[in-house]
Amino acid sequence: MQRRELFSSLASSVSGKKKQEILLRPPYFGDESLFHNECNKCDGACATVCEEEIIKIADDRTPYLNFSYSGCTYCDECAIACKPNVLRVEDKKMIASIVTIDKKSCLSWDHTLCFSCKDPCLDNAIDFKAMFMPVINDKCTACGFCISRCPTNAISVKAIQ
Ligand code: SF4
Ligand code: SF4
Ligand code: SF4
Known part of the structure; x- marks a missing residue:
């Protein structure tokens, strides 16, 4: 690879990372890394129980909030349904x-x-x-x-x- 190509490929990979979107998570998590370690083994229970139907499952199988039609009532149901404890009622907080x-x-x-x-x-x-x-x-x-x-x-x- 030419020197110039190498630099342009490095630059685009850095800007690609910068552009990576931060997902809006349900307001009950303590550690973002748990989504990536646990959610891929789960059938998306948090999304199933959300009465407002605002929890969607992303391509990486982690949950995010979508406010296109409704909003969050902070009802705790998603945290109660999360058996791997990625979401926990004890970690309830404001949507970041x-x-x-x-x-x-x-x-x-x-x-x-x-x-x-x-x-x-x-x-x-x-x-x-x-x-x-x-x-x-x-x-x-x-x-x-x-x-x-x-x-x-x-x-x-x-x-x-
Ligand atoms: S219920 Fe818990 S483990 Fe399952 S997708 Fe939702 S946050 Fe992840
Ligand atoms: S609390 Fe904030 S997000 Fe919720 S309806 Fe009011 S302004 Fe909108
Ligand atoms: S707290 Fe209730 S309304 Fe909010 S995302 Fe969780 S299940 Fe849905």
């Missing part, structure tokens, strides 16, 4: 993510009256400043219920580690 409203896509920020995200937010975590400027406050539990209700897909959730 940041939820944001994109002002450019949001109807309200464009001066069109819309409160679609406010109603499903039982935690009162969306402040409408001066009626037209919704901002997510620190009461947000990252439950995801507001996401599918936005008519312009202006709300996004980003998993963090």
